[in-house]
Amino acid sequence: MLNPVHVRTLSEVLAAGSLSEAAQRLGYTASAVSQQISALERATGLVLFERGARAIHPTRAAVVLGERCGQVLDQLSALEREVRALAAGEQGLVRVGTFPTAGKTLVPWALARFVQQQPHAEVSLEEGEPDELLPQLLSDTLDIALVYTYELVPRTFPGQLTADELVREPLRVLLPPAHPAREAGSVRLADLADATWISSREETAGARSLALLCANAGFAPRIAFRSNDYGAVAELVAAGLGVALVPELAVENGTFALPLAGEGTARHVLAVHRTANPNPLLPPVREALTRAASAATR
CATH class of the missing domain: 3.40.190.10 (Periplasmic binding protein-like II)
Structure with missing residues (x-):
């Protein structure tokens, strides 16, 4: 597999026209750039540059490889941006479950707020009773679920779950x-x-x-x-x-x-999620649900 660092170096050398200029752009030494080009030649079995006393000249193979790898590097850069957005909670999917009453009162306003603040994120909504939603949290098919419990009929939750009260x-x-x-x-x-x-x-x-x-x-x-x-x-x-x-x-x-x-x-309305759930969209959707519950009980 080609080393993406070496491929980027090739692109810079082709664009700059010299090892020293490419080294300045990349923040490397000219020796480091030369070593990376040599490593890429060994990996591909191609001669990429004809080296003269004072200049280097790209071969046809270097030009073709640079054109193809330029497209790959663009896709890799796009992937890196998407990964950063996912890690920052700007993109991705959050899966919400709710019982019908909360689905009519709390959830619409909470999700509207969430979508406004996270316009590139996706949301899915599943409706069901607590006994239907809690297994989905444990199996990681839901990220967060609104459930209820009555004071005279208390509900206990598995140790893997965290429950936050939204409304009494x-x-x-x-x-x-x-x-x-x-x-x-x-x-x-x-x-x-x-x-x-x-x-x-x-x-x-x-x-x-x-x-x-x-x-x-x-x-x-x-x-x-x-x-x-x-x-x-x-x-x-x-x-x-x-x-x-x-x-x-x-x-x-x-x-x-x-x-x-x-x-x-x-009756108590609770927002429940798996404690170890790493979804970066979980905190903002929890906040949106908390704010919607606070507004509903004023």
Whole structure:
């Protein structure tokens, strides 16, 4: 394989027309330039220069090699610039995962900020529940993922992962239009013991959290409808079909929601990444997510 340093030296000698001039341009001695040209001749088996008493003259082989290698050197320079951009986090790909609620509220603003600050970087987005996203972090098919955990249903993370809290979102009660509790500033779960409930799917952390909260209030909720789509949950409540307990980020504009009185429990949104992940785009996307979360909770 040709030595790129020797190839660059050949290009400079051809451009300068002499060993001494090429040495000045390169910051070498004339002897070092001569040695590099000799090494290139040995490597190629070609005679590159006819050496006279006071001058050297390139052979046809040197001219052809210089032209071909000039193209290669241009590509190598472009590759070096791209590598520096990748190392600086100016280019490359960052792969983001999110659960649906954060995907509607936090992620769009965070990614918009990230793209604005890193215009040459690429972003991919994958949606899923925490149990789907965390294995992808561990297998390095995602760089960072937004997941949630409920205070009454805590989640533990493998030691290879780092979790940063973005948002602590209190739980809110959605009440149908005619419900008498809408007149109050907050609502006690015990006052909703006889209500029909709308919940997320039975195996979810949200549904388990609701069951535990209601058990602490002295009753088991009578759940008639289940959906993991909080938009659908809100519509079912608005239609008068029941009440629901949802995280604050799931409360859309125009939806009536009351805080729980005295319960104080919440869902936490976390940004999780593999601790050893070397992607230079990871820090700026983490910062963008943190800023979006801060703005959403003001």
